[in-house]
Amino acid sequence: MDKIWDYIVNKMPGELIVSLLIMVLIAIVAIILGHAIKKADPTKPPKGLAFLADWLVEFSLNTLNNNLGDAYDFAAPYLIFLVTFIPMAFMAGLFGLASPMTYFTIPLCLALVSWLGIQISAIVFQKLDYLKGFTSPLPAWLPIFVPINMLSKLSPLLSLSIRMFGNALAGSILMWLIYWATDSLSSLIFNNFNIFGMIIAPPFHAYFDIFSTFIQTLIFVLLTMQLISIEIPAPVHKKIKTKKKEEKQGC
């Protein structure tokens, strides 16, 4: 216990602390909102944060339904977590905190969850064909392509995690360069007062912190769903979608 406490106080990287703080914040808001929504009057439209939560749930259920069919409704909480956590983690740089996305463990863990989702749904939907797929262009008795196929199964993990990590790191390095340059420029006029940074930096913050955040969140969510829907064989996918349409017409 002492060792754990010592690690948390002295050696834990700032990025991990920020990500834990973000998670605690999300948990507190979610618990309070849950209580508020349980007590709320269902006949009246929701207000404030409750409205946002309502919209978020509806949005995630809709996107899941459009891309994957009804079978994936249970994944809505994960989608809501992605949509809330990734923007907050990216934007931590705006508030002067260390952005968790520049610490490779965190994008790797997010990508790992998505990757497990992809592989598990592939196993569930394809069953034995999943194992046959490892030898894919050749027949099953000639397993020459197994190592290559195993590597290609790993590639979504790498591409999802490195994309987020690289984008966040590139943004933070460019911001650091801008602050460095404006600092040495304004040191010609004032001591220790970055006046050019105040003028030049904000548009770059708007691009690297806010715009890039939304694009990356969208890409991560969309790519996760697309990669899962590739793994579902076409007949099953079609069946799920037609079932949904029939239900809609029935209503």
Add this chain to the structure above:
Amino acid sequence: MLNLITLAAQLDVGTGLALIGAGLAVFTGFGSGLGEGNVAAHAMDAIGRNPEATNNIRSNMILGIALAETTGIYGFAIAILILIMVLF
């Protein structure tokens, strides 16, 4: 700036070549930039021909741009790896 110049003066030839390698790795951005521009141009064409499908085309365009961007990000990650290996 002076710090960087004095740092560069202390490096040996192998380190300098490794740094040139890092620069070349970032050059992958050239290809991925061309690809992204191509994707966006064709998406604009598609929107011009079929304005009703704008939302669908936009989400697919962002997906395509993200996939094309991957190679550029790989180059950047490798450049950062080289820099970390060489300088620290």
